[in-house]
Amino acid sequence: xxxxxxxxxxxxxxxxxxxxxxxxxxxxxxxxxxxxxxxxxxxxxxxxxxxxxxx
Numbered sequence: 001x002x003x004x005x006x007x008x009x010x011x012x013x014x015x016x017x018x019x020x021x022x023x024x025x026x027x028x029x030x031x032x033x034x035x036x037x038x039x040x041x042x043x044x045x046x047x048x049x050x051x052x053x054x055x
Contacts, residue, residue: 011019039046
């Protein structure tokens with residue numbers, strides 16, 4: 001049988017979507033973690049801002 005390079009790396013649309021969905025979940029996960037850390041680092045600033053308007 002002859003070598004067919006165009007068929008070797010074929011991925012179905014389902015496999016492509018699975019990879020895209022996995023990458024999207026990873027990006028969202030790490031973005032959420034970064035936002036949580038950023039908020040935690042600035043928590044005193046946000047608490048002071050909240051006290052300004054509600055006390």
